[in-house]
Amino acid sequence: MTTLEKGGNTPIATHPITASLHCAGAPVDLSALLVTADGRVRSDDDMVFYNQPSAESGAVRHLAADASGPERVEVDPSALPAEVDRVVLIASCDPDDAARTFREVSDVRVLCAQAGTEPVKFRVPPLADGERAVLLLEVYRRGPGWKLRAIGQGYADGLAGLATDFGVTVATTPATPTPTAPRPRPLGKISLAKGGAASINLDKQDRELVVTATLEWDGGSEQRRARGADLDLYALFVPASAARRGTEEPGTLVKTGPTSAKESKAVYYKNLGSLHEPPFIKLDGDARKPGRETVRITRPEQQGYVLLCAYSALSNGFGSFRSFGAHVVVTDGRGSTVTVPLYENTKTRYWVAMALVDFTAPDGAAIRHIEAYSGRMTERRPVLHPDGTIQMNAGPVEFKRPGT
Secondary structure (H helix, E strand, O other), rough: OEEOOOOOOOEEEEEEEEEEEEEEEOOOOEEEEEEEOOOOOOOOHEEEEOOOOOOOOOOEEEOOOOOOEEOOOEEEHHHOOOOOOEEEEEEEEEOOOOOOOHHHHHEEEEEEEEEEOOOOOEEEOOOOOOOOOOEEEEEEEEEEEEEEEEEEEOOOOOOOHHHHOOOOOOOOOOOOOEOOOOOOOOOEEEEEEOEEEEEOOOOOOOOOOOEEEEEEEEOOOHHHHHHOOEEEEEEEEEEEEOOOOOOOOOOOOOOOOOOOOOOOOEEOOOEOOEEEHHHHHEEOOOOOOOEEEEEEOOOHHHHHEEHHHHHHHHHHOOOHHHHHHOOOEEEEEOOOEEEEEOOOOOOOOOOEEEEEEOOOOEEEEEEEEEEOEEEOOOOOOOOEEOOEEEEOOOOOOOOOOOOO
């Protein structure tokens, strides 16, 4: 038997494959969506569940639990039309009982069987944060063949919230899905006012999407440029699996935070990250003179919060970040570009938290102007808490020495 970890994939044949749902505790429902390459269903008919048990003349079928086995979905890849890029499988709690969550469900696993090959098993990591639906796995095209990918992404809004991401609105039960309105047009190019915010609409299931965040600076004066004017971009991050909603809005500055989160995970010049495995964030390199440093972010459904910070090396002297010409540019490469300027001439500070990218926003990513500075002459970097709040002067001290 092949066992997939979350995010893992394996090739499959083109003949029918049957996925059965197993769990303990409270019962859950199994359903499927037929999704095009743009990450959306074509119509209501692309949702398969107990009240609509078949799509595309039986290419995808829902099979109720009976004496022969638990609830199942059968997919015949060879019978799917070319416009169907993948079939995603979903487990969800009773939509009529808003109090029911996956806290009451344990050992959620999917067993995929296909004639002539060994079975494939995926055990969903525990869901203990109020999730009411989970995207289990997907059968998807890869070139001329097909593959199976384990996902395990939970949704607190249940089947309605998950289905909305694929272009379906579920009112109170899965029996009445209707297409959502078209997504807004790209933002174009905008610049945030002090304390401002803007949202970039994203298809979070788009595997080709890359969000880039670039710290740009020109060094200011000729004298500073001659010394190097070495700024460093840090991307502090909270993955979606750890992100929380707290009492404060994401991006709020707080003086204290959870004792369990005294140090944020970070992608920076000593930890460049990766685009192909967690955290799905990567720094392109360390620029030691005026110019730019860029982080690229993929798999937006895996992201919770990303805080973009800049560090000014000791060799830069005491000039303000603004006097170095520092600003951040965030773009999705699809026609939306948000510039985050600095407005304050704060000197003798080594850290500035510039912008928060909030991937927990339901329709994409919300970008907030932060511009919060560290205390005078302190080297402690900021901390990004699981609820998206920000604590300055609370992180580790890590000096950057010349040549490092």
